[in-house]
Amino acid sequence: MRLTAGSVALALLVAAPFAAAQLGPNYKCDPATCKLPACYCASTQPPVANPPQFLMLTYDDSIQAAVWPQAQALLNRKNPNGCPVKATWYTQVLYSDPYLVSQWYAQGNEVADHSVTHAPIFAGTYAEVEGMRKWANEYAGIPLGKIKGFRFPYLNYTTDAIAMLAKMGFEYESSMASGTGDMVWPYTLDYGTVNDCLGTAPACGKELNAKGLWEVPMYSTTGPNGIAQLMDPYNLPTLDAPQSPEQVTANYRTTFDAHYAASRVPFGVYLHPTWIGKSVPVGTAANPTAIQDGTPKAAAVAAFLDYAMSKPDTWMVTASQMVEYMKNPVPASQLAAQPYMSCTPNPAPPNTVCNGLAGDAAAGNAAPETCNLVSGSFRSCYGCPAEAPTLENPSPPTTSTRKRVPTTCDSLWWDPVAGTCLCTADTCKYTDTARPVNLDPASLNAAAANGTTPAGGAANNGTTTPAPGDKQAANSAASVTVTNAMAAAAVGVLAAGFAAW
């Protein structure tokens, strides 16, 4: 994408929407051989006539009490089928509250992988990615098979790291920016990427060894200055001189309208909820950095979401729902009938056990345990660890008698106190066939040799040593750099201030 070519951005989007231009250098994907559901070529054109307009709201970083209210507030909306809208949270382990992660999942939202520590110079080490799977499964009860996507911290990926994700069995990754010239529908990376073609070391045009791995691009919006904006646009152009909330809403609306009126390429709203909550006090040792009142920013986003969701055939979905759609695309008129869009599990899961549905005042089998560690306190339905998680030990052992979710039950129907699965109907039966957690990176190659890896088949090993010059692929544009710096600031504030972990 041409993040800095501001003058052409919106005009082109409207005047010559999604023309069939060459996508990326050397991108050669033949739809005759790259066929659904396993393979799909990047395209600016919709997969079927009259598609829905999809909108993806995503949050990044820790799920904790300090950011929970504002994250929940934006979900108070309905899709055209009357069901609550859904969102995706790219979750890091450090500072997250496992009980809130359970709640997020129980609401029907998506928990995706965003590493253990959100390390500043992160290029996708196996331990960071696999450690989050282990922790989310053991302390938040998320079935491994439901952790389908990954977003790189700081959007900092390498070609090797993307190949590793495919080999690990991930279904999609969502770290690449999409804008004017590469505003494409989600696609598989069998023939490389068409996004992020600029920058110092773009992955665009390179062999990725990531067959079957979906790319769900991050769709940029265009501001009045022509600069593309990706994450937390209310903080741009700088924290000291941000746009007005009204301008943020207008930017979203204008770009959304262009999508809606043309090929209905999906749209994205990418937030760190830290920025849209109440103010964080300053001046204490625990809170050395302030975050200003984010209520007007939240209102700006909410105003846009109200506008977008008022447009016919607009659906707010998780990234996983987006990928399910792409595997078997249908016209907007048929979307409500697709099983992945049904909002109510049938039969309804019990709210008398600790599965995230019982509410914070729950007692007995429905109560989470409170874990008080030196680093802070948090809750979990699955017992308390003896120590806080680290990269080396992301899911420390527990002495609790709580039973962890087995591969034969979805945690919605699992009673971790009694250790029983309460699902008795075929419609709620679940068998998790995802690759089991194994923190040894060598296990990836062993699994591939045995043919048990569900996706990928890449040749490089799982430790992903970046090639010289391969770090910080692509996202070199100014707005992304600014946003990344702010994400780092947010993480720092959480760590120093009100974080649990």
Ligand SMILES: [Zn+2]
């Ligand atoms: Zn992040």
